[in-house]
Amino acid sequence: MEIKKVSIIGLGALGILFGNHLAKRMPKENVRFIADSDRKVKYMNEHVYCNGEPCDFLYVTPEETCEPADLLIFTVKYEGLHEAIQAVKNHVGKDTIIISALNGITSEAIIGQVYGLDNILYSVAQGMDAVKVGNKLTYDHMGMLCIGDQKPGMISEKVKSVAAFFDKIDFPYEVDTNMNKRLWGKFMLNVGVNQTVAVYESKYGEIQREGEARDTMIAAMREVITLSEYEGINLTEVDLNYWLSVLATLSPEGKPSMAQDLEARRNSEIPLFAGAVLEMSEKHRVPTPVNKKLYDTIKSVESTY
The missing domain is CATH 1.10.1040.10 (N-(1-d-carboxylethyl)-l-norvaline Dehydrogenase; domain 2)
Known part of the structure; x- marks a missing residue:
């Protein structure tokens, strides 16, 4: 499967970091940030900045109907995970690949309870030194995403699809067979x-x-x-x-x-x-x-x- 549409929920440090990279390399309508109405208005009025540059993001509310994402990325804080799981439902289809960049070792299982573990790839965000103050993000090192299957020793078609997409947009990553x-x-x-x-x-x-x-x-x-x-x-x-x-x-x-x-x-x-x-x-x-x-x-x- 070729990944063309990406949805992201969570506009913290990683959300801005990932979104800024994608938005510069993909059509604007193909990178969607999911945000409730109040957050959407705030982001559009106050803007979001990455290393001093304003980010031109597309914001959609959870209620808006849309095509499912090919890739859905969770970048929320843990305390907002359950709310986020409900907010992304219009972006999840039968072929949507889901990645969680949350800290800890439990978010994949929690998301999988709602959308199925078969749709989820394990991932680890590492090497970033991003600091977010207010609506401004600064970083020296972008780091990378490590991705892989839940079962050790294999590389699935989903992993290959995400790897091909990351290659296309020059996004730093590594495939790990022991996630x-x-x-x-x-x-x-x-x-x-x-x-x-x-x-x-x-x-x-x-x-x-x-x-x-x-x-x-x-x-x-x-x-x-x-x-x-x-x-x-x-x-x-x-x-x-x-x-x-x-x-x-x-x-x-x-x-x-x-x-x-x-x-x-x-x-x-x-x-x-x-x-x-x-x-x-x-x-x-x-x-x-x-x-x-x-x-x-x-x-x-x-x-x-």
């Missing part, structure tokens, strides 16, 4: 990086150099490695070093979304990270003291809003 491990690896990175930068009120540079913050980050990541053994994923120090090498490519002046959320006094995605770690910790009776401390600290900050 469960990739998802867990990114989860491990987020557990370390997002929470540590938020708690230390710092930037990527603070955890790229030796010191207390970096030690905390790595300790939190190692707790995920331990849990992965109980979950049958079996991350290792090799995986840890790979993701630390990804971290090293990011702009020292950048910061992850969790730090941006706390600065803006918004509730963070802590349930996806330390929250998930603590649930597995209790399930397997494995202590995870570093993540417990990070969780308690961030929840304490959020309680002051």
Whole structure:
């Protein structure tokens, strides 16, 4: 199947990043942002900017009838996922390929409960150092999307279709035949990086150099490695070093979304990270003291809003 029409829901950092790239390389009517009426008016009046340039996006409300998308990309925050799943229904057809760029390891299953797991490819967004303040996004490194099938060791026609599309529009990607491990690896990175930068009120540079913050980050990541053994994923120090090498490519002046959320006094995605770690910790009776401390600290900050 040739991918011609793309729909995106979520105009956060990744939504703007992906949408800006696509909109410059595809007909405007073929890249659609799904937004409710109030958001649509706000976006059209205030505009959205990417590295200083205004983005010329096409916005459609969930109620508008339209042709199904060939590719549907979720870039919402986790707390908005259930609402987004309902909002995209007019964009989903029997052949629509669905990708979730959300953090964590659960969004694919949640979307699949409504639209079927057969329509979903696993994906991991990595290597981005995008920072969004208000309606303005800035980044130095675009990163890439890793895509693959749910079952390891195979490359389906859906994966080949998305890869061919990304080749056509010069979108950075990688096909991985073990996406469960990739998802867990990114989860491990987020557990370390997002929470540590938020708690230390710092930037990527603070955890790229030796010191207390970096030690905390790595300790939190190692707790995920331990849990992965109980979950049958079996991350290792090799995986840890790979993701630390990804971290090293990011702009020292950048910061992850969790730090941006706390600065803006918004509730963070802590349930996806330390929250998930603590649930597995209790399930397997494995202590995870570093993540417990990070969780308690961030929840304490959020309680002051």
